[in-house]
Amino acid sequence: MTCAGCGRENGPDAKFCGGCGAPLGLACPACAHPNPPGGRFCTECGRALAARPAPAASEGERRQLTVMFCDLVGSTALSERLDPEELRTVVRAYQDAAGDVIQRLEGHVAQYLGDGLLAYFGYPRAHEDDARRAVRAGLEIAAAVEALSGRLAAEMRVTLAVRIGIHTGLVVVGEVGGRARQEQLALGGAPNVAARVQALAEPGTVVISGATARLVPGLFVLRDLGPAALRGVATPLRVHQVLGESAAESPLEAAAPGGLTPLVGREREAALLLERWERAAEGQGQVVVVSGEPGIGKSRLVQAVRDRLDPAVYARLDCRGSAYHRHSAFHPVIALAERALGLAREDPPEARLARLETEVARHRLPAAESVPLFAALLSLPAPDRYPPLALSAHRQRRKTLGAVLALLAAVAAGRPLLLTVEDLHWVDPSTLELLTLLVDQVPGMRVLALMTARADFRPPWAPRSHLTQISLPRLSRAQVLEVVARVSGGRPLPPPVVRAIEAKTDGVPLYVEELTKMVLESGLVREADGGWELAGPMASLAIPATLHDSLRARLDRLGPAKAVAQLGATVGREFGYEVLAAVAALDDTTLEEALAALVDAELLQQSGVPPRARYAFKHALVQEAAQESLLRSARQQHHRRIAEVLAEQFPDVAETEPELLAHHYTEAGHAEAAILHWKRAGRRASARAACVEAVAHLEKGLALLPAVPDAAARAQHELDLQTILAPALMAVRSPTAPEVEQAYARARELCRAVGVTPKLVWALEGLWAFYFVRGRYATARELGQEILDLAERLGVPRFRVIGHQALGATLLHLGALTEALAHLAQGAVLYEPRPPDAGEDFREVNDPGVMCLAFQGQALALQGHLDRARARAEEAVRLARACAHPFSQAFALCAGVLVSFARGEAAPALAQADAALTLAREHGFPLWSATATVLGGWALAAAGRHAEGIERLRRGLAAWDAIGAGNLRPYYLVLLADACRCAERAEEGLAAVAEAGAAIEATGERLWEPESHRLRGELLLLRDATRNAEAEACFRRAHDLARDAGARLLAVRAALSLARRAASAPEGRRLLAEALAGLDEGFDTVDLREARARLDAAAAR
Template sequence: MECPHCGHSNRTGANFCSHCGQSTANVCPSCGADADADANFCDMCGTSLGSSEPPVVAEPVPQPATVVPTTPSAERRQLTVVFCDVVGSTELSGRLDPEALRDVIRAYQTAAEKVILRYEGHIAQYLGDGLLVYFGYPHAHEDDVHRATRAALGILGALSLLAPEIRERWGVDLEVRIGAHTGHVVVGDMGGDEVRESLAVGDTPNIAARVQDIAEPGSLVITDASYRIVQGFFDCAALGAHALRGVPVPVELHRVLHESSAKTRLDVAATVGLTPLVGREREVGVLRHRWEDVKRGAGHVISFRGEGGIGKSRLLSSLKEHVALDADAWLTESQCSAHHRNTALYPVIELFENTVLGFTREDTPASKRDKLTGLLAQYGFELGEAVPLFGELFAIPPADGATPSDLSPAQRKQRVLEGFVRMLCIRATQQPVLFIMEDLQWADPSTLELLGMMMDQVSAVPFLMALTSRPEFEPPWGQRSYATQVSLTRLPAEDTVDMLSRMTGGKTLPSEVVEQVVAKTDGVPLFVEELLKTVLESDMVEERDGRYELTRPLPALGIPSTLHASLMARLDRLAAVRDVLQLAATVGREFSYQLLRAVSPLDEATLRAHLAELVGAEFLYPRGAPPTATYTFKHALVQDAAYGSLLRSTQQQYHHSIAEALRADSAGDGETEPELLAHHYTEAGRPREALAYWHRAGICANERAATLEAISHLTKAQELINALPSSEEGQTREFDVLTALGPALIASRGYAAPEVKATYTRALDLSEELGDDSSDQFRALAGLWSYYMSRGPLETARKIAEQLLATAQRLGDRTLQLSARAMLADVVYNAGDFEGAVEHGEAGIALGRAATTESETAWGDDGIMCRIWVSWALSRLGHAARARAMSDQAFSLGTAHPSALVRTEAHAYMSGFHRDSREYDVADEHCAELVSLSTEYGFPLFGAIADMHGGWLAAWRGDGDGVARIQAGIDAWRASGSTVAAPAFLGLLADGCAAVGDIQTGLPAVAEAITCSEQTGAMHSIAELHRIRAELLRQCVGEDGEPRVAEAEASFRQAIEFARQQQARAGELRAAIGLCRLWKSVGKEADARALLDDVRGWFAGRLDTQDLQDAHALREALA
């Protein structure tokens, strides 16, 4: 069998040429009918099939030069599998002689083969009277599922025409049923040495066969996996979920009725609303400007060029919407088709039949001829010649008695093309015309010739010709002054984020989803739409309160099934260099020439040539030249597709080679990028090697404050440990991993996160299992202390800290004793024992001075923390100068510390210290730095503290929005599960409310804070909370309309009493000032003077705080 494209001689019955990979079917380029291999003319329409005489309308389409595909022995692919079977074959075999049965089956198979080959499907097996057909292998097309569906409907249509002949000849009724399913398979050679065939392995073929069992005779049933891809292009009837034998879960099925009127993806999308156009303002402006020129009488041609999915059609859709507003405009559009590249003038014929002539299924040849005659008469054609000429093009049989044309095929073609141009130009003299033709890369030569002729004419009439094509299309016409070509580029990241927001109607997406979609889609709008659609239709997110939230940790997003065929089609076009692309995809999105050279089996010259071809095809972007070049995949999804097509075993081999090359290049230490080595060893199935590098990567990430990366690396290490057999070495490694993971979890999710408790509890269990190593137990127990210190109860945290101090003292380890003292200072301060906090903190400071190094725990440097708690406690006790000196020491040490976490904590505590001291400007400076550091290093809880402190400062300056900022910070903090700090933060909210007069928010907040203090034992702010409650009560009136003076006075007295119990002189003074102001307002000046004199006496005339200065001014006012 000779290939009609390259002339190569193939075996008899071959469906595809073994030399060029094209279909061996001899198909008429004009009407699509099948012809014998040696036919010179089509027996249906008379078009030349390769003779020397020119064709009537279309000449053969030149095939582009392609690399000969080399299919590997096996690969992973997404396939649409079609299973077609004869209904009642057993009954037929009983009624027919075997020879007759064979003839019937062969007749049906021949009819089916022609349809399948027309859509470039691959018949994998003839299963008796059944057919197993693949779409997507050995060659992928971007519309394989559509092709499969059209082919299946075509088979049903072909058999309906064949059935009467079979009934008449053999006396039997022949019907088939068809099932189809789309899914992932491994496809490649199967069988022994004598008989080998390419078959797909996986559940996809089995499901297709089971679906076929359910289909009614004469029908096509597809699964939901196929339906989601072709939805809108075909009219279907839902059949509901069906239990299929051997399939664990019910499968949703759909019966395909017929093709819909939709021709493009935008036609389908328009039924539910188009995605908002983003980032194309300049292009929209150009289109509208050109249309205004056309309305003024100046014709123009504008061409949009760009890769598939970049937004060409969507851009023209916006133009159509704009033009539709002009009542006198004529808008017409046409679409070239990948299925009809060899059909002459296909888009023009479709345009005239459906839009201009308005042909319907009910039209007879006579009614079609009448419509055509009316159209031609309208434009002044000589009907005797024109009606037969155009009637031939529209497949309308000539009228009885019509005289055959004596024009040659070339003359008839020329008359037809001139006729089309004439009609369109006459129309443009009557009203402005917008003529759209899309996807010129699939246009047949006659259509391109027609477009060239139109371009010669449009400049003189109000005619806008808008065209689209992909980058591979090279227009056969030259430049014209009235033609504009626009190349569409990818959207920048900010426009992609904007597009996502518009697609969700403004509902917030999780940041993880946004980051992955932006990274994976590379600014291609179609990729953005489909990937987001995949996420929203999955169980990974759910909608709550006007936003989307993750239901579980977000995995790496895979390729949407709607894009898989398109991406594989791109890879298949460069099949000869696909091995290099797959190996490069295994290395990563970006890779160096040197690394690829180290692992590639190709010689250097061949490798460079293959890379150059991939660069030329725009699969890769180069930076520099070999041997120092670096390459980047243009699209992350193309990388995913190339990698995903490899067998798992091949992936593992590649990853192992890459890991070994990386380790050799880094002299065996893997210090530069340990996470890269860890990744490749993991994917290579080498868990022990991977574990060591994940652990090292986590430690490195912690050291540079990359907490999220540290959590990711160490979690992967933990997962590998869990998969390995238990051993003492494994337990030791797990303990080290957990104690590295704990600080990262604290920095990212807060001290009270459940993961913190789980991590340190497991670490403590391991330390006990490994034996009596008290230093290891100390590390684990210290981490567990941080959880209880934040979440409560404080009594549990106190007991753990006392246990740690006892252990450290028994060991005689000064560093551990310093850690324990810092913990105890923290506990007792928060419990309201300020003198105890000074005692433990100063003891810790003394230990730090005696030790050679100060210890660093999960929550910072212990020596710094001791100074912080001493400074805060001294401030509460009324020793302002000593407190300020100690806080300055803490801040100086903290900002010089190499840890970003410690530096951030230093600003957080200093912001709070100066805020509590009413030193607003200094507090503001620290708050601003806190915002910067928490954002830079990804410390969300410190960002929440910055919101609370910054909101309070704003409120005290009279900004009502400050309260909302405080509330936002509290909400973020609460999400971490922390309760011990809640009284202080709720107190900030209530105090801010008092400053701006928001009593309705402030009173419930302070009531909650007081309750929380009592429940958790966190009494450090109890006096301040009662004072704030009193200030709020001062501003409101009771049900009787009178000021709530008595309640306010009682709260001030409670505040003073709590402060005295805690020996908190500063708190006592602040509460006394408030009470005295209240007394002054109601005429109790004598009581106010007496109280102020009593409280101020302890301070011995000092005026070194804002409160002392306020008290002094108030006392003078009372004199």
């Protein structure tokens, strides 16, 4: 806070000025205007003033801090040379010089350690550029002590120099010491590292750690000193000597030489600015104010517009508000005038004055008035050859404003002028007055005044026709992904990482860039095959160090409302007033005022009014920063209180959102309560077929098991969790995923250890599904029999259904149709739908009744009972829908495609496959996604869309192989061969048939062996019509295999292939008659219709 009386900068907690003792007011959180003590509203912009910030809580805070350690060189020798009183004078002068610099840059002197000094930047109030302030303070302290040394050398024959070390790191700031003497100190490694870094500095120099250097890239000129081994620090740290400030005025300017990320999502705004520039260049002066929240890309848009203009045809002048000079009159105007007049700050006053006179004459300004006015503004000595101004302060101020405007008009008269004024929210009142005059006068000038401001800045000028306001929105999801891709060099990041970046950054470009850079630098991902892959398990993304300061600065400006923000952030990204009120120990008035302040500061969005109001943090990173600022112990207390309140006072939330209570109990360290709620959340998600969410909930519960001390309770909890997790894993990651086998095997082991026999059925059923899909039918058959034997002992009908279904499905794929049908029919008879209130802690992988019906339909179709097959397939789909079990629905639809294939009906097959694909994609079922892709491919090819169908078939087969499935491969390859036959692509078809044969031998899946031989014969003839004998041998082999297996439909097809050839037609008709004997349905289907027609035609002859 700057004292209005003497101009001294005071700390943010000061109530009275340290220079003159005058009472201090409050800086407005919106416009930073200093207000007199006692006011409730800002006298500049009318916004509500926060109460004076309360001192830091005694329990402390976690925060990123930039720590400076400053040490006086040779203090021991000084103490030997000087009288103690003289030494006291010298040390105090040094401490005052350093303290003044630190206070002016809004740092905090934590301790005076004899001849040393410890300072914090980022506490008690954070700024978005604390690291920059610290390094700048270090340079200024070194210069101030050098100047002090010159004075003391003359007065006391004493020379002084300092060594300064700076480091940035995570600390806990809080009270230390006993009751008699307490201090607010930062505890952690950062102060110690800063002290060690200081020891590496030469006298009169500043050395910073790599951690600090990464926060100020391009803003200072650094000399790399390489890695240094520091006492007490495990690994060497890279350190840098600071040689001085660079010419860059902003982080964007500093980053420009290294290349900026291309502008994304601002094409419309850039086009509007260029259109306004065209108007200005034609003499219709324009003013544009680009506003938006921090990090939204205001400066980047300005830079993009500059880049698109030809520098040869326009003049450019830039200035900006500065957080360091908010109360320094005309600070940006002085920089603007110096640039317009071509004055270099390093030149001596005489040279600057001569250049001033030259430029005034060149621009044809009245020298007698302009030169003295600009000399006064720029702190140059007034030349004797000009008469003194002899003006009142007010009159001189108005004349100075007019002179600057005249200078701008003169510059624009030569070439159109692009005048950029950045960070309006930090400009001083005098500069704002100049800009107000410019807004009035700009229509007659060839000037585009392009200004930027934070979203909460309220300009003092009224709307005008030549004034345009552009409010930058957040980026869309697609634009966020584009920024991520550009930062990652066009190489794709793993989808989980991209989703995490998208969720945390909320469309703010700076956040997207910095979080992506952090990911690339953190070791979370590694380069692989032209992209990036996870180097280990996906971890939560931390707040980048480059964003810590700006996020904490927004929180520290809140005053007492910060505590409410911290509590609300602990409740969640969104929360209701009633819940927060029940948790917070505040009266309604205080709470509502604090929430209003958070909404005013644009940290929260509000809908409704208390007590029914709901609030949401605008940024996930702000919420995270608010939470992380709490000590772990305080955070745990908050979470425990929130969980207790939700459980006791909001039972509906506990019932419908058990994962919310689970989260709070987890963070509170209450493992058993958390496990119970994670289990409930997993069960609830599974019941809704939200399997991805179920897996996430249940894995969190499993992770807490080591915290349960009782072994028996721990085993029971794990069994409960594993029996819900395993089927969800099967749905999400495919039945063949290794973790599926592990989950079911662990569940089986726990069942036997705990003695819970009924749940053993579910474990065995899951293991059966794993081996069945893997194509390991011998093991699957053994498990099916074990399930059936156990079910018979338990006497539970549903368990018997599962056993019959498992055995029936396995036997079906082994080609034992009759035996398979017996089991499937018995399972269908025993099946009863599970009542919705059954209350088990698990669900089957697939509804057993649906499976019995669907597999029955397939077996009946292959036996030639095509109408009954269709009826069973349709019944399976209806039952799956009635069960509201999407996994079973997808299975039933895919199983129905085989019946359509058997009936030769491409259109229904395509509809079923596409419906299954939609379900699979919606719910994340990779197994059914691959299956539906294959089946739809055959349907397309059978419908005449050959190329499209074969391409889709191959895509599905690749996906099927990718998930590690071993079963059904012969079936899918037969479909591919049939599609190639339709497309007359014989070589591809024969390759598919050969591959199908190899898959049959590898798995023992004989169901489609007859069809593979038949198709081989058809494709041989397609390739060479003279190979009749070889083809006929294939057809006979197909017929014999089909007949022996009881697959009459496949026998009919083989016989038809023989009957279509003149040489083998009689044999084919004989075999057709045998195959059709006993069939009394399905004669409207393709194969049976042709078979009957051939027999009838032969009989008629």
